[in-house]
Amino acid sequence: MNVKxxxxxxxxxxxxxxxxxxxxxxxxxxxxxxxxxxxxKDYLYVRENNALYDAIREAGGIGIPFFEIEDGTQTLDLNVVLNRL
Structure with a gap:
């Protein structure tokens, strides 16, 4: 499986x-x-435009690592990715 x-x-x-x-x-x-x-630049675009980052932005966090699975699923949770592999 491909994971960005x-x-x-x-x-x-x-x-x-x-x-x-x-x-x-x-x-x-x-x-x-x-x-x-x-x-x-890719990261900043994701961070500023993805609802996954709403709470992280409010808290002043960074929010890495970010994952995108080949099916388009985006998550900040490594376990979500690992469970799909």
């Missing part, structure tokens, strides 16, 4: 998620917002 992950190589939660996804043999498209302006 938007996160940062500086974020322990992102690194943990990438490890778990690799363990499940997912095809990972990792957009590292700390290393690429285009990845940061």
């Amino acid at each position: 992950v938007i996160g940062s190589h500086l974020c322990p939660d992102t690194l943990y998620a990438l490890s778990k996804l690799k363990d499940k043999n997912a095809n990972i498209d990792f957009a590292d917002l700390s290393a690429s302006f285009s990845a940061l």
Whole structure:
């Protein structure tokens, strides 16, 4: 299964998620917002336009990692992704 992950190589939660996804043999498209302006731009678009981020924005959080499964499902919950693999 293909999974897009938007996160940062500086974020322990992102690194943990990438490890778990690799363990499940997912095809990972990792957009590292700390290393690429285009990845940061993609992340900011998602964060500003996706209802998943409403509470995170209100709390002043960052909200990574973000996952998009090949069927279009978007989530901030690694377990949702792992249960689909």
